[in-house]
Amino acid sequence: MLSKFILSGITAFLFLSGATSDPITLPVPAGWPAPQYDNPRNPLTESGIALGRRLFYEPLLSRDSTVSCSNCHLSFTAFTHVDHALSHGINDRIGTRNSPALMNLAWSRSFMWDGAVNHLDMQALAPISSPVEMDFNIQGVTERLKASEDYRSMFEKAFGSGEITGERILKALAQFELTLVSANSRYDRIKAGKDTFTAQEKNGYELFQKHCNSCHTEPLFTNYQFENNGLKPDTILNDRGRAGISGNPADDLKFKVPTLRNIEISHPYMHDGRFKRLKEVLNHYTDGIEDSPTLSPLLKDKIQLGSREKTDLTAFLLTLTDRDFLFNPDFRPPAPK
Amino acid sequence: MPRNERVLILPTMNYLFSLLFCMTACLLPAQGARIHAHASCRGRIVVTGDTLPLGIVLQTARFYLSDFIFYRQGQEVLRENNSYHLVDLEFPESGEWAIHTSGFDEISFLLGTDSLTNVSGAYGGDLDPVKGMYWTWNSGYINVKLEGFSPQSRGRNGEFALHLGGYMPPFQTDYRVQSGVTSSGHIHIELDVCPMFEQTDWNSHFNVMSPSAEAARLTELLGRSIRVYAE
Numbered sequence: 001m002l003s004k005f006i007l008s009g010i011t012a013f014l015f016l017s018g019a020t021s022d023p024i025t026l027p028v029p030a031g032w033p034a035p036q037y038d039n040p041r042n043p044l045t046e047s048g049i050a051l052g053r054r055l056f057y058e059p060l061l062s063r064d065s066t067v068s069c070s071n072c073h074l075s076f077t078a079f080t081h082v083d084h085a086l087s088h089g090i091n092d093r094i095g096t097r098n099s100p101a102l103m104n105l106a107w108s109r110s111f112m113w114d115g116a117v118n119h120l121d122m123q124a125l126a127p128i129s130s131p132v133e134m135d136f137n138i139q140g141v142t143e144r145l146k147a148s149e150d151y152r153s154m155f156e157k158a159f160g161s162g163e164i165t166g167e168r169i170l171k172a173l174a175q176f177e178l179t180l181v182s183a184n185s186r187y188d189r190i191k192a193g194k195d196t197f198t199a200q201e202k203n204g205y206e207l208f209q210k211h212c213n214s215c216h217t218e219p220l221f222t223n224y225q226f227e228n229n230g231l232k233p234d235t236i237l238n239d240r241g242r243a244g245i246s247g248n249p250a251d252d253l254k255f256k257v258p259t260l261r262n263i264e265i266s267h268p269y270m271h272d273g274r275f276k277r278l279k280e281v282l283n284h285y286t287d288g289i290e291d292s293p294t295l296s297p298l299l300k301d302k303i304q305l306g307s308r309e310k311t312d313l314t315a316f317l318l319t320l321t322d323r324d325f326l327f328n329p330d331f332r333p334p335a336p337k
Numbered sequence: 338m339p340r341n342e343r344v345l346i347l348p349t350m351n352y353l354f355s356l357l358f359c360m361t362a363c364l365l366p367a368q369g370a371r372i373h374a375h376a377s378c379r380g381r382i383v384v385t386g387d388t389l390p391l392g393i394v395l396q397t398a399r400f401y402l403s404d405f406i407f408y409r410q411g412q413e414v415l416r417e418n419n420s421y422h423l424v425d426l427e428f429p430e431s432g433e434w435a436i437h438t439s440g441f442d443e444i445s446f447l448l449g450t451d452s453l454t455n456v457s458g459a460y461g462g463d464l465d466p467v468k469g470m471y472w473t474w475n476s477g478y479i480n481v482k483l484e485g486f487s488p489q490s491r492g493r494n495g496e497f498a499l500h501l502g503g504y505m506p507p508f509q510t511d512y513r514v515q516s517g518v519t520s521s522g523h524i525h526i527e528l529d530v531c532p533m534f535e536q537t538d539w540n541s542h543f544n545v546m547s548p549s550a551e552a553a554r555l556t557e558l559l560g561r562s563i564r565v566y567a568e
Contacts, residue, residue, distance in 0.1 A: 039458035118476040121458035125466055129473035139467045166467035170459040245475060247508075247549075 024049070026106070029183035030192065032219055035106035037120055037178060042171045044178060047157035050334070052176025054154065055169060057333045060144050062134035069127065069173075072099040075331040078262035079103065079180065084273065095132040096237050098273030100258060101266040103182040103325065109224045113255045113271040114242045120174045138166045145169070182261050182325035190319070191219075197319070203309075204316030211285070211303050215257045215296070221320065226254035227296045230289035234272055241271070252294045264321045278317060282310045370439050370522050373568075374402055374424045374432035378531040385427040391534055397484040398426040399470065400559075401450050401463070402526065407441035414441050421450065423463035423470060432526075441520045448528075448560045449480030449511035455504035475547065477504050480511060481556060483530070489539035496543070501556045503548025510553050512560025523568035533558040 023043040028035065042048075055061065059068045073079035079102035097113055111117040117126060127133040128141060145151040145164050152162035159168050189195040197205060208216075217223040226242040233239070233253060242251035255271050269275040275284065286305050289295070305313065325331075375382055376398060378389045388394050402424060405417040415438040424432040454464070455477045464470075470479045481501040490497045503510045518524055533555055537543070542551045 041460075042458065116475045118456050119458045122466075122471070122476050125471065125473040137469075139469065142467050165461055166465045167459045167461035170466070174458070246505075 022046070026178065026181065029181070029188070029219070032183070033107065036109050037106040037174075039119070039121060039171075039174070042121065042174060044175050045158060047154070048159070048172050048175040049179055051154045051158045052172040052174065053330075054334050055173050056176055061128055061136065061141050063136040063140075067134050069124075070333065072127075072133070073102050075328070076326050077101075078182070078266045078326060079331075080266040084268070095130070096239060097271050098268060101262055102177060103180050103261060104220055104259065105180060106178045107220050107224075110256065114245050115226060115256055116245050120177060121170045124170055124173045138169065141169060142166055180325075180331065182322040184324045185261065185322040186319040188219075188322070198315070200312050200315045201319055202316075204312035204314065207305065207309055207313045208316050211305075212260075214298055216260045221260040222257045225257055226251060227257055228253045228255075228292065228294045229257075229285075230291070230295050230299050231270060231274070231284070232288070232290040234274070237272055239271065250294065253292060254294060260317060261320045262322055262325065264318050265326065278314050279310070282313060286310075368439055369435050369437045370441075370520055370524055372405075372422075372432075372434050372436060372524050372526060374422065374526040374528070375429065376424075376426055376528045376530050378529060378534075383426065383530065384429060385425075389531060389534070391531060392488040393485060393534055394487075395426070395483065395485045395530075397482055398530070400424055400448065400481040400528065401470070401478065403447045403450050403454070405436070405444065405446045407436070407438055408443040408445070409441050411443075414438055419462070420446075421454075421460075421463045423468055439520050439522065441518075443515070443517050444524065444565060445513065445515040446526075447511045447513055448563060449502070449556065450478045450504070451511055452504040452509065454478070472500075472502065472547075477502050477548065481559060487534070487537075487539060487543070490543040491540050492543040497537075497539070498543075499537070499545045499552075499555060500547075501545060501552045501559075503552055505548065508548040508550065508553050510548065510556040512556055514560060514563050514565065516565035518565050519567045521567035525564075525566050525568060527564045527566070528559060529562040529564065530559065532562045 023045055026035075026044065056069045056073075059065045061068060072081040072084075074081070081099040084098070100113065105111075105120055108120070109115075111120060111123045112126070117123045125138060128136055128138055142164055145155075151164060155164050155168060156162040158172060186195055190197055215223055215225070215227055215229070228241075231253075240252055242254040242256075243249060245251075263269075263278065267276055267278075269278075269281050275281050282305065285299075285303050289299050289302070291300070377383055378391075381390075383389060383395060383398075385395055385398055400423075402422045403420050405420045406413055407415040407417075415436065417436065422431070422434065450464070454460070459466070464478070466473075470482060471477070472479060479500045479502040481499070483497075483499045483501075485497060486495045487497050488495060492498075501510055514526075536558055537555065538551070545552050545555065
């Protein structure tokens, strides 16, 4: 099942955007839904992706040229800020949230823990402008890149002219991020009939389907909804999640359900990085659920899991680790020019 | 050549007349009309830096006009392509553009940007985020940005910043203007900012920075104060 990112009008859009290299279609893994990313004005091209990758690793995007996207999103840890509960940016200022792992972004309907950003193209504006992240602005980034001959030629390759605009910077970053597809874990190979679960993993998988799958839904391991999974609110950060964006009290303490792919690697866990280990996460689901008016009905009844069962469930979660993704050379910093 | 009264410091009346003649004759596309969008207060044109009758000093005043549709006798005759115009009172020429039809008797457009534009990713031109009209912590365009000082504002040194936007219900802030107009060639779109400033809550809403009921209320006040007329 190889459907396409760019469903129609490729030639028309190429004509309009003046892109010089051939459009690329990322394959949709078997059994996956159609991607959500829907900007026909941004067809993927090899040179667009290469430019996006360069920008992702570019410290010039921060005010004092010290922080790039990769500071908080490292390729070999599924693009999360591993071991940092709350990500830190420029001058080591600490943010209020844990950096999420970046993968399968083409399937996301919204971005950030509270869904504040509605389109992948626009996401990069947030870290570039945030005083605790890169503390800069897209106007300044544009001016800096214009001064570089190297960038002018990369923009020309990617977009047909050397003009450097905010639109193009955002589109190129999105192109690179769209290529971060993780779909080759052991779980995937088992589903494709190329491998088999151990008895322990199989038992864990059954427990997962019973207790977790309605939110962390296969095959992407998220239903992309906002849910309250019973975390006790942190009184200092006092993060109300989705309600801060929607203004709707019914969204209080709801956060976007994160994918569990590569979960072994992307610790610490939860929007504020409060748990270091999967064991703590499972203990939360069995014994730590805090009742509140917006708690998901799925978690109102206590989840019963013995320690054997927790071990089995963990064994299943580890089958979601995708080494091809983590060690993909195309995702690492580009060779210096 | 922008039509800006302030640059007409002219030596002779002759020159003035030929210039005026040129503005009607030279700038009009064949078979077309010209839009002149600007802001006013109580009938007086305002630009950035002006002190308004209410004592308000305007430092920044920018707003989007978009989705222009022209009608004749109820039938659509033209829908403008790529119809996004960021009018910035610091650059009066930003409110001036040509349209390639003249046979219309009604015009319709948005103050602001429509919700589809707000959810469709990166755009260039007047919609490029480098224009500073896109929120960064939350998605969506700032449809109207008004900043400056007001003697009534409780903000620091009387500062105020009204960033009006929002594309999701219940706080949608685009406002559709529909108006009959004789197509004489020069169509003026005049946004009177003062009715809104007269009803601004200077005690608690001198800073509006997110989609909210207040943003929607102020945008509606602005939208209702738009007058469309032919020269």
